[in-house]
Amino acid sequence: KCPMCRTQTSAYLDAERSELLQIKHPKTYSERQAEETEDEASRESIQPITLNIGNRHALVTPTDGSANMHDWTFFVKPSRTDIIEEVQILLHPTFRPSHIIRSRPPYEIRRLGRGYFTITAAVILRAGYSWVSSDAEPSPDGVEDGMLRLESTMDKSASLRTFRRLLALPQPLRQRTFSILNRPPPNYPGHVPLTLAERGALAVGSAFGSLRNPHRHDLIAALGEATAKPYFISRLRTAMLANPTGRRILRDRPRITSQTMSLEKLRQLPEDTVGRAYAAWLDREGVTPDTRDQVRYIDDPEEAYVMQRYRETHDFTHAITGLPVIIEGELAVKAFEFANTLLPMTALSLVAVVRLKAAERKRFFETYLPWAVSNGLKAEEVINVYWEEELETDVEALRSRLGIEIPPDLREIRKTLRDRNKAEKAARDAKERLGAATGV
Amino acid sequence: MASTALLRRVLALPPPLRRSVYSSANSHNGAREPDIYDVVCIGGGPVGLSFVSALRSHPSTRLLRVALIDSQDLSTSRTTDDTETYSNRCSSLTPASLRFLNQIGAWEKVKRDRAQPYHAMDVWDGVSGSKIHFDSVDQQQTGLLDAVAEMIPGSRFQASRRKYEMEDAVVATMCENSNTTSALLQRLHDLSAEQLGTQSELKMLDKTRVDSIDLGSEPKDEMLLDLSQWAIVSTSHGQLAARLLVGADGANSPVRRFADIPSPGWDYNQHGVVATLHVDRQLTVEDLRTAYQRFLPTGPVALLPLPGNKASLVWSTTPQHAAKLKTLSSTDFIAAINAAFRLMPVDIGYMLSSTSSTNPTDELAWRGTATPASSTGLPRNFPRVEAVQEGSIASFPLRMRHASTYTGHRIALIGDAAHTIHPLAGQGLNLGLADAQSLAHQIAYGVDHGMDVGSCWTLDGYNNDRWAKNNAVIGVVDKLSKIYGVSSGPVVWGRSVGVEVLERLGGLKGWVMGAAAGMK
Numbered sequence: 001k002c003p004m005c006r007t008q009t010s011a012y013l014d015a016e017r018s019e020l021l022q023i024k025h026p027k028t029y030s031e032r033q034a035e036e037t038e039d040e041a042s043r044e045s046i047q048p049i050t051l052n053i054g055n056r057h058a059l060v061t062p063t064d065g066s067a068n069m070h071d072w073t074f075f076v077k078p079s080r081t082d083i084i085e086e087v088q089i090l091l092h093p094t095f096r097p098s099h100i101i102r103s104r105p106p107y108e109i110r111r112l113g114r115g116y117f118t119i120t121a122a123v124i125l126r127a128g129y130s131w132v133s134s135d136a137e138p139s140p141d142g143v144e145d146g147m148l149r150l151e152s153t154m155d156k157s158a159s160l161r162t163f164r165r166l167l168a169l170p171q172p173l174r175q176r177t178f179s180i181l182n183r184p185p186p187n188y189p190g191h192v193p194l195t196l197a198e199r200g201a202l203a204v205g206s207a208f209g210s211l212r213n214p215h216r217h218d219l220i221a222a223l224g225e226a227t228a229k230p231y232f233i234s235r236l237r238t239a240m241l242a243n244p245t246g247r248r249i250l251r252d253r254p255r256i257t258s259q260t261m262s263l264e265k266l267r268q269l270p271e272d273t274v275g276r277a278y279a280a281w282l283d284r285e286g287v288t289p290d291t292r293d294q295v296r297y298i299d300d301p302e303e304a305y306v307m308q309r310y311r312e313t314h315d316f317t318h319a320i321t322g323l324p325v326i327i328e329g330e331l332a333v334k335a336f337e338f339a340n341t342l343l344p345m346t347a348l349s350l351v352a353v354v355r356l357k358a359a360e361r362k363r364f365f366e367t368y369l370p371w372a373v374s375n376g377l378k379a380e381e382v383i384n385v386y387w388e389e390e391l392e393t394d395v396e397a398l399r400s401r402l403g404i405e406i407p408p409d410l411r412e413i414r415k416t417l418r419d420r421n422k423a424e425k426a427a428r429d430a431k432e433r434l435g436a437a438t439g440v
Numbered sequence: 441m442a443s444t445a446l447l448r449r450v451l452a453l454p455p456p457l458r459r460s461v462y463s464s465a466n467s468h469n470g471a472r473e474p475d476i477y478d479v480v481c482i483g484g485g486p487v488g489l490s491f492v493s494a495l496r497s498h499p500s501t502r503l504l505r506v507a508l509i510d511s512q513d514l515s516t517s518r519t520t521d522d523t524e525t526y527s528n529r530c531s532s533l534t535p536a537s538l539r540f541l542n543q544i545g546a547w548e549k550v551k552r553d554r555a556q557p558y559h560a561m562d563v564w565d566g567v568s569g570s571k572i573h574f575d576s577v578d579q580q581q582t583g584l585l586d587a588v589a590e591m592i593p594g595s596r597f598q599a600s601r602r603k604y605e606m607e608d609a610v611v612a613t614m615c616e617n618s619n620t621t622s623a624l625l626q627r628l629h630d631l632s633a634e635q636l637g638t639q640s641e642l643k644m645l646d647k648t649r650v651d652s653i654d655l656g657s658e659p660k661d662e663m664l665l666d667l668s669q670w671a672i673v674s675t676s677h678g679q680l681a682a683r684l685l686v687g688a689d690g691a692n693s694p695v696r697r698f699a700d701i702p703s704p705g706w707d708y709n710q711h712g713v714v715a716t717l718h719v720d721r722q723l724t725v726e727d728l729r730t731a732y733q734r735f736l737p738t739g740p741v742a743l744l745p746l747p748g749n750k751a752s753l754v755w756s757t758t759p760q761h762a763a764k765l766k767t768l769s770s771t772d773f774i775a776a777i778n779a780a781f782r783l784m785p786v787d788i789g790y791m792l793s794s795t796s797s798t799n800p801t802d803e804l805a806w807r808g809t810a811t812p813a814s815s816t817g818l819p820r821n822f823p824r825v826e827a828v829q830e831g832s833i834a835s836f837p838l839r840m841r842h843a844s845t846y847t848g849h850r851i852a853l854i855g856d857a858a859h860t861i862h863p864l865a866g867q868g869l870n871l872g873l874a875d876a877q878s879l880a881h882q883i884a885y886g887v888d889h890g891m892d893v894g895s896c897w898t899l900d901g902y903n904n905d906r907w908a909k910n911n912a913v914i915g916v917v918d919k920l921s922k923i924y925g926v927s928s929g930p931v932v933w934g935r936s937v938g939v940e941v942l943e944r945l946g947g948l949k950g951w952v953m954g955a956a957a958g959m960k
Contacts, residue, residue, distance in 0.1 A: 127599040141600045241786045244797065251806060291810070440873050 075108035224345035275391035337378025480682035484510030487855030487872035488688030489624035494880035532866035538957030548625035569817030576609025610920035684894035693857035705841035711762035737927035742957035850894035
């Protein structure tokens with residue numbers, strides 16, 4: 001439909017030109033776009049409708065010699081008949097009856113008459129439809145602007161008058177909810193709007209899927225997005241907006257990828273800086289800051305960015321706490337993040353505690369969980385840290401500014417335990433062998 | 441010799457003059473008989489003036505001896521004719537108040553082109569975005585069939601029961617206080633013209649401070665008047681003894697203090713910021729106007745329509761925010777106002793906090809694009825504020841006080857002396873006008889039945905009529921301000937659900953509107 005006059009048109013959108021205009025006049029383009037979406041979403045749509053009104057005429061000579069009679073047919077031909085309730089035709093009072101109602105097409109009457117006169121046709125629309133016209137009147141059963149009177153003067157020759165009037169279509173009843181067959185347009189590139197049922201199914205499915213296979217980071221991401229609305233991601237965004245640094249982050253919208261974070265440069269930084277610690281951690285764990293999954297299921301673009309930012313800075317949290325990427329370390333970081341950001345996915349992923357071995361579980365509940373909860377609660381919101389600006393700060397200084405204590409080095413503990421077990425096992429084996437050999 | 445001649449001259453005077461010479465000669469100790477009035481009204485604001493006008497317009501009370509005392513100069517309370525400037529003290533007058541002003545003949549003296557009736561109200565929640573729309577359609581009689589029709593949206597049945605807006609379907613009228621006051625003064629002047637020089641002439645003592653109010657002294661002997669139970673008002677123009685002393689003298693009423701009537705209540709820890717604004721739409725008399733109000737956690741912000749492209753702002757907010765608003769430049773102030781209606785509460789709080797480093801105009805430009813109107817509940821035809829009238833930004837502290845009783849022995853309180861209320865419902869002046877109407881009616885009843893207008897037999901009727909009604913309105917408004925002061929949690933959810941439900945129940949909405957409009 002033409003966006004200006006709203007008639008059906010075969011013209012199509014020139015994408016190239018549209019992009020050019022967007023680049024040249026970004027402000028006007030975005031204003032017009034906002035207007036259009038607002039218009040479409042909330043305004044009634046208006047459609048023109050054509051009504052042909054007229055008469056066919058034939059002169060008949062009556063057999064009894066009286067004055068000539070006119071055999072005329074008066075008709076109302078609208079371009080759409082599905083929205084017309086009825087047409088009331090008002091004739092000259094000498095006709096009996098002078099008020100004729102036609103509820104079905106063809107809306108016409110045929111009579112024999114003696115002269116010419118003006119006929120008024122009142123076109124009444126179905127419920128929900130209304131005329132957009134200053135001449136529109138309320139229809140007899142109370143619909144506002146439902147009736148339009150049109151006049152036509154009978155003519156010796158057949159007459160025809162064409163009226164073009166505007167028709168207001170009713171507002172669709174379900175404007176905000178959508179169905180699978182009627183998805184609203186995406187709000188940002190990659191956005192997939194989901195219905196409530198779809199979101200619930202995604203949450204449940206990804207929860208179980210990521211429990212069975214914790215290496216499915218895409219399922220964990222989907223779980224995070226599906227459970228973040230309605231309250232939690234909004235709370236996180238409000239926390240960012242309440243903090244001056246958080247506001248700057250939302251304004252600048254920096255992204256952390258392997259392009260924007262040059263690891264070679266970070267490795268050159270002095271020993272105790274955040275950037276160096278980050279690079280060292282990435283090397284130690286053998287991971288890259290590479291494309292974390294894009295956020296797809298959160299509707300508001302700004303909230304989607306907050307989620308993306310959380311995902312991309314997760315590695316920094318690992319770096320400054322020194323926790324490794326094995327399940328135990330991840331669970332400790334997730335517990336810390338839940339206490340700090342309140343995202344439900346972080347709490348739900350703690351269910352993976354069942355996958356730990358007994359000794360690991362013991363260690364988790366004794367040391368790392370208490371550390372995570374107490375530090376997460378008392379620390380500043382880590383989402384508000386502008387990491388790109390903190391790359392050269394001293395790690396200890398940053399930790400004390402945020403209020404985070406470093407937990408016991410998990411890899412060291414594990415290594416020591418492993419070494420001790422190995423030594424004990426070797427000693428046991430040696431004793432056994434000795435015993436077998438000596439018969440003791 | 442000279443004194444004997446003088447004495448003979450004095451004795452030759454007619455007795456009344458002789459007595460007055462004698463008493464003025466003895467007035468060195470200042471003990472003059474106080475002037476006795478039937479009604480002394482202290483306070484020349486809209487409520488006091490409307491009360492006196494009501495007395496003077498009613499045939500029963502027209503001949504009472506009435507005095508009106510005010511410390512301001514009442515003759516200069518003329519409202520300007522300049523259509524470009526509007527005073528920042530405007531009040532919203534309900535249809536009931538307008539009927540009262542009409543009855544006493546004052547409304548026809550109001551400059552009607554400076555008064556703006558409005559036909560709809562859009563109220564929405566700043567935290568959750570749930571909104572409610574009031575207009576005259578809901579006030580028409582509804583019955584069971586209409587309730588059933590509402591439940592089947594889009595049906596022919598509902599379409600057939602649709603209502604139309606009535607001819608004169610005004611929710612309330614915005615009028616500058618100076619406009620109302622000058623109309624009342626004009627009316628009093630016209631009424632006094634008929635009774636010039638008579639005993640029942642209205643005594644208008646403006647520019648007069650009340651020095652003190654005391655009970656009369658014990659009479660020295662039985663033949664003198666016993667005014668020991670009467671209130672004597674001492675002013676620079678002499679003393680007035682009041683058969684009935686009416687306090688219309690504002691929130692810190694000296695009359696209420698004299699009567700020892702306690703007025704419990706609390707301060708809201710909010711300041712009301714008022715200003716006159718220019719919006720981006722030039723509207724005419726034929727256009728339907730809407731009043732807008734958004735409830736933020738720090739307090740409600742309202743945009744009330746004035747003629748043309750003007751609007752009146754009333755924003756109740758914390759004292760810190762109010763102080764910051766008054767220090768902003770014009771452009772920043774306008775950005776802050778637009779933000780108050782369009783942005784999320786956290787953004788508004790940040791904009792007005794002392795630690796914000798960016799200026800409000802930039803903040804609004806950025807956050808405006810990131811805050812979709814559908815999520816904040818902004819009404820579709822909400823205008824954009826473009827300019828603020830020079831020198832019209834002011835603020836005042838908000839409090840709630842309600843006198844324990846409105847009457848005492850020969851004392852009555854009306855208007856702000858009796859009650860102060862939060863401005864979120866625009867009821868303050870309307871309650872005062874209703875008080876004035878009720879008290880005048882009660883005095884007329886007393887006069888018709890030969891009662892002493894200052895006795896409790898007359899005054900109890902006024903107390904019974906008004907105290908409970910005012911208490912209910914003050915209570916509801918106070919609870920509304922408390923409910924909307926919460927920014928998260930179950931209260932937000934509860935109030936949003938309540939608003940959504942009320943929005944769909946046309947009959948109940950109509951009843952609420954009727955109660956707010958003062959119709960009984």
